[in-house]
Amino acid sequence: MPRRNSGQQPSARRGHGPDIEAVPFSTRNGGARISLLSEAERHQLALISSVVHVKPGAHLYEARQPAGAIFNLIHGVMKTVHPLGRSRQIVTAFLFPHDLVGLSEAGRYVNSAVALTPVTAYRMPIPALERLLRRAPELEYHFLCKVCHELRESQHHAIALGRKTAASRLAMFLHMLEHRQPTEVRNGDIHLTMSRSDIADYMALSPEAISRTFRTLRRGGILAIKNRQHVSVLDRKRFDALIDNA
Amino acid sequence: MPRRNSGQQPSARRGHGPDIEAVPFSTRNGGARISLLSEAERHQLALISSVVHVKPGAHLYEARQPAGAIFNLIHGVMKTVHPLGRSRQIVTAFLFPHDLVGLSEAGRYVNSAVALTPVTAYRMPIPALERLLRRAPELEYHFLCKVCHELRESQHHAIALGRKTAASRLAMFLHMLEHRQPTEVRNGDIHLTMSRSDIADYMALSPEAISRTFRTLRRGGILAIKNRQHVSVLDRKRFDALIDNA
DNA sequence: CGGCCCATTGACTAGTGTCAATACCTGTGG
DNA sequence: CCACAGGTATTGACACTAGTCAATGGGCCG
Numbered sequence: 001m002p003r004r005n006s007g008q009q010p011s012a013r014r015g016h017g018p019d020i021e022a023v024p025f026s027t028r029n030g031g032a033r034i035s036l037l038s039e040a041e042r043h044q045l046a047l048i049s050s051v052v053h054v055k056p057g058a059h060l061y062e063a064r065q066p067a068g069a070i071f072n073l074i075h076g077v078m079k080t081v082h083p084l085g086r087s088r089q090i091v092t093a094f095l096f097p098h099d100l101v102g103l104s105e106a107g108r109y110v111n112s113a114v115a116l117t118p119v120t121a122y123r124m125p126i127p128a129l130e131r132l133l134r135r136a137p138e139l140e141y142h143f144l145c146k147v148c149h150e151l152r153e154s155q156h157h158a159i160a161l162g163r164k165t166a167a168s169r170l171a172m173f174l175h176m177l178e179h180r181q182p183t184e185v186r187n188g189d190i191h192l193t194m195s196r197s198d199i200a201d202y203m204a205l206s207p208e209a210i211s212r213t214f215r216t217l218r219r220g221g222i223l224a225i226k227n228r229q230h231v232s233v234l235d236r237k238r239f240d241a242l243i244d245n246a
Numbered sequence: 247m248p249r250r251n252s253g254q255q256p257s258a259r260r261g262h263g264p265d266i267e268a269v270p271f272s273t274r275n276g277g278a279r280i281s282l283l284s285e286a287e288r289h290q291l292a293l294i295s296s297v298v299h300v301k302p303g304a305h306l307y308e309a310r311q312p313a314g315a316i317f318n319l320i321h322g323v324m325k326t327v328h329p330l331g332r333s334r335q336i337v338t339a340f341l342f343p344h345d346l347v348g349l350s351e352a353g354r355y356v357n358s359a360v361a362l363t364p365v366t367a368y369r370m371p372i373p374a375l376e377r378l379l380r381r382a383p384e385l386e387y388h389f390l391c392k393v394c395h396e397l398r399e400s401q402h403h404a405i406a407l408g409r410k411t412a413a414s415r416l417a418m419f420l421h422m423l424e425h426r427q428p429t430e431v432r433n434g435d436i437h438l439t440m441s442r443s444d445i446a447d448y449m450a451l452s453p454e455a456i457s458r459t460f461r462t463l464r465r466g467g468i469l470a471i472k473n474r475q476h477v478s479v480l481d482r483k484r485f486d487a488l489i490d491n492a
Numbered sequence: 493c494g495g496c497c498c499a500t501t502g503a504c505t506a507g508t509g510t511c512a513a514t515a516c517c518t519g520t521g522g
Numbered sequence: 523c524c525a526c527a528g529g530t531a532t533t534g535a536c537a538c539t540a541g542t543c544a545a546t547g548g549g550c551c552g
Contacts, residue, residue, distance in 0.1 A: 025313070025372070027353025067271070082405055084490075090408045092401045105398055107273025126271070130387075137383040140390065141376075147393045152351055154400035155338045159328055161407035162336045162450035164509075166540070196499060204408035206541055211500050228499075228549085244330075410541075412508070442531060452509055457532050474517080474531075493552100500547070508539085515532070522525080 017046030018072040018122045020142065021098040022149035032183060035098070036142040044136065045072075048128040052121050054078075060101070060113040060121065067104030069123045073097045076119030077193040080111045081201070091202040093154070094194060096180055100146055116194055161204050166213040169203045171242035174223075174231065188233035196228075263292030264318040264368045266388065267344040268395035278429060281344070282388040290382065291318075294374040298367050300324075306347070306359040306367065313350030315369045319343045322365030323439040326357045327447070337448040339400070340440060342426055346392055362440055407450050412459040415449045417488035420469075420477065434479035442474075 019042055021033045037045070051074070054060050060071060063083050078095040092111055095101050101113050104126075133140040153176075160172040178190050192199070200207045214231075217223040222239050224232040233239050265288055267279045283291070297320070300306050306317060309329050324341040338357055341347050347359055350372075379386040399422075406418040424436050438445070446453045460477075463469040468485050470478040479485050 023351055025350050025353065027312075029352075031352040066273075082401075084405075090405050092404060103394060103397065104271050105269055106275075106277040107271065110398055110401075133390075134383045134387060137380045137386055140383055140386050141380060144379075144386065144390050144393060147390060147397060148349060151349065151393060151397045151400055152356055154397055154404060155328075155356070158338060158400060158404045158407055159330075159336050161404055164450075164539085204410075207499075208501080208542085209540055212540090215500080410507085453531075454510085454533085455508060458508090461532080495552085496550090498547105498549080500545105502543105502545085504542085506539105506541075508537105510537080511535090513532105513534085515530105517530075518528090520525100520527080522523105 017042030017044075018049055018124065019098050020072060020100055020146045022146045023152075024145055025148070033180075036145055037139070041136070041139045041142065044132060044139065045122070045124065045129075048132060049122040049124050052123045054115040054119040054121070056115050056117055058115055060115065060119070061109050063110065063112045064108050067102065067107060067109045067126065069125045070100060070102040070129060071113070072122040072124065073099050073101065074120040074122060076115060076117040076121075078113050078115050078119055079194065079198055079202075080113050082111050089201055090204070091198055093150075093157070094177075094198075094202065100143075100150070116198070157202075166203075166205055166209045167216065168242050168245065169205065170199075170210065170213045170217070171239055173199060173203055174233070175239075175243050178233075188236065190231050190233070192229050192231065263288035263290075264295055264370065265344050266318060266346055266392045268392045269398075270391055271394070279426075282391055283385070287382070287385045287388065290378060290385065291368070291370065291375075294378060295368040295370050298369045300361040300365040300367070302361050302363055304361055306361065306365070307355050309356065309358045310354050313348065313353060313355045313372065315371045316346060316348040316375060317359070318368040318370065319345050319347065320366040320368060322361060322363040322367075324359050324361050324365055325440065325444055325448075326359050328357050335447055336450070337444055339396075339403070340444075340448065346389075346396070362444070403448075412449075412451055412455045413462060414488050414491065415451065416445075416456065416459045416463070417485055419445060419449055420479070421485075421489050424479075434482065436477050436479070438475050438477065 016039060018037070020036050022036055023031055023033055024036070049072075052060070052071070054076075060078065061067070073095055074097060076097070078101065079091050080093045080095065080101065082090045082092050084090055095113070103110055133143065156176065160169055160176070163169045163172060174190050177192070178186060194202075196207045196210045200210050203210070214223065214225055218225050220238070222233070222235045222242075224234050226232065262285060264283070266282050268282055269277055269279055270282070295318075298306070298317070300322075306324065307313070319341055320343060322343070324347065325337050326339045326341065326347065328336045328338050330336055341359070347367075349356055379389065402422065406415055406422070409415045409418060420436050423438070424432060440448075442453045442456045446456050449456070460469065460471055464471050466484070468479070468481045468488075470480050472478065
């Protein structure tokens with residue numbers, strides 16, 4: 001029974017193998033995120049993968065180091081940060097389960113990946129992955145879909161950074177977070193896994209600006225801030241207006 | 247002699263079929279942009295491609311429209327713009343020959359592509375391309391490399407937008423333009439195909455800020471502005487300092 | 493219970509957006 | 523060849539937003 005090999009630990013319950021999610025090109029299923037891989041494909045990937053664990057604050061890999069593998073998140077949240085002089089760093093992306101991470105250029109990682117929570121991930125060595133993809137065009141196509149998805153998200157990030165006001169940027173950030181959750185109970189509650197500084201580094205604002213803007217949105221009745229990790233959209237109409245305008 | 251067949255016109259010399267360039271993952275050829283496709287692959291793509299022409303200011307395709315094809319630029323320069331309310335638009339990318347353009351999501355284009363100069367491009371219908379890619383894993387792998395390259399460029403764009411000062415952003419923009427030219431005579435001369443407004447929309451600044459910053463850099467002896475389309479880096483050291491800092 | 497780090501708040505400054513006016517380049521027509 | 527018209531680019535004056543520095547408050551872990 002190759003499907004459910006003798007799992008030793010909790011991660012083995014969903015441990016059929018790597019899994020990646022994206023919004024596909026095609027028009028079916030109106031723009032929802034779906035799992036791209038079949039059971040067979042996950043099994044193929046599992047054969048070349050190992051599982052790694054990363055503690056909060058630790059690096060999965062570091063920029064400029066030789067790139068040996070690509071990773072697929074199973075549990076936890078990560079950020080990729082771009083080294084910037086000795087100034088404040090830039091967060092280029094937040095990564096959640098079913099995401100791919102470990103983009104390289106000329107054999108080296110282009111950024112550093114840091115865990116925000118305890119992280120579990122599949123580690124897929126690049127040579128083995130490359131061999132596998134060349135044998136399995138369908139699987140390779142799904143990787144292509146996923147990378148295109150990440151490209152769209154990066155462009156979305158750039159669009160957010162183009163907004164002039166902090167309120168507009170923060171709203172776009174929360175909107176992004178909300179839409180990465182499965183379509184389940186999307187009732188306006190948003191869980192913030194990352195710190196204010198991380199949000200600031202992602203949105204190219206100061207942590208103080210993040211605080212001030214949260215306060216402004218709360219006083220305006222647009223957001224409810226339950227605690228540092230949980231906010232809620234109260235006035236959807238004005239919230240969306242922040243995203244559309246300026 | 248398949249390499250240099252009897253060219254009829256300038257475009258025909260490189261007219262063997264679609265061609266895409268990127269910096270590959272692997273460590274060979276120290277980070278230079280190379281052509282990804284073999285002659286055979288270009289020929290395969292040529293069989294499903296047609297050639298389209300776009301006048302300056304005209305659209306190659308428009309956001310939200312059903313996506314029927316992906317395009318590969320042969321000549322000219324384009325921009326992709328994101329529709330943003332009725333406010334000023336956001337330029338998400340500039341595209342040059344050997345680039346791919348036409349990313350879709352759920353069957354529709356995610357942005358609009360506008361020609362800045364007379365443009366010639368290969369038009370590759372998505373269904374035919376998809377069939378071809380599934381038969382040709384090697385070719386598909388090269389598309390994957392190209393999309394990863396575009397992802398890195400988009401992240402680079404986001405990093406540029408994260409810079410606080412206009413001088414730093416503009417320097418990063420010029421740096422990007424310079425590095426898209428082939429490594430030939432990279433003597434500091436930079437050709438600006440796009441208008442000041444386009445630069446402003448790409449860097450999330452006002453056109454006035456672009457003008458002011460050009461003036462500041464010229465007065466500081468960092469840049470020489472020959473005319474509206476040609477600038478030149480005079481003080482490379484301080485120019486690079488603008489890119490690294492802030 | 494205490495210490496540490498993160499988050500928040502306030503005062504001030506610096507830099508960009510905005511609005512308005514002028515100068516410049518391009519292509520057109522006389 | 524020159525004059526003209528349109529759009530683009532530049533320049534200036536002013537308002538406004540976010541950055542910075544500094545200090546306080548709050549939560550979490552030892």
